[in-house]
Amino acid sequence: MTRIDHPQGTDNVLLDLGFDDAEELSAKAALALKLNELIDQRRLSQTEAAAITGMTQPKVSQVRRYKLQNISLERLMQALVSFDQHVEIVVRPAQPAQAHGITVVA
Template identity: 50%
Template sequence: MSDPNVPQSNVANAASDNEPFTVQRGSGNVFADLGFADADTMALKSSLAIRLAELIKQRKMTQTDAARITGIDQPNLSRVLRGKLKDFSSDRLVKALNLLEADIEITVSTRGQKIGDTIVLASTAAETAW
């Protein structure tokens, strides 16, 4: 039985009825493709959260350890790692990455031409043996 709160896919219905359907290439930003007004912000925050999760996993840290270092309490860190990002700014996620000794590099360009030097938001954390 299907969940009445979940929209049913038109693609699945069309395929089952042997009617043609259109496949459309995405833009590279799933949030824009779904029509979210703040799609760029959502894409940035989700990318930062993915990097945060990868770093925690790479370092074999517990959420409790990562929470202590980043200053994000463990329940909120758990929410971030599950993609619940509405209460977190991209600045806060960058700060958490920096506190875990990750550098962030930002490149500004227009029409494929780089403008100025790459901006490096260098980690301010003390060296730690992981």
């Protein structure tokens, strides 16, 4: 039996797949996940969600499908605020046991 060495993965699958903007995409995905949960909880159509967030229906469609390349982090945060959410950004030094980077908890 031949042993196959696999590279050590990280907690960020997008980084492991080689995306240059993996941290930003992960942050966007976490925010989009929360936004989609709120849309689902309220049973809103894309048009209704667009009216609440100030986004266009096509942009809401992109969020619903996690096509986030053309949507900024700021826009996703503003959309969450329009759903009566509090978005908090915390900057602090990385701990020795923790890698530097971006983490979003939604």
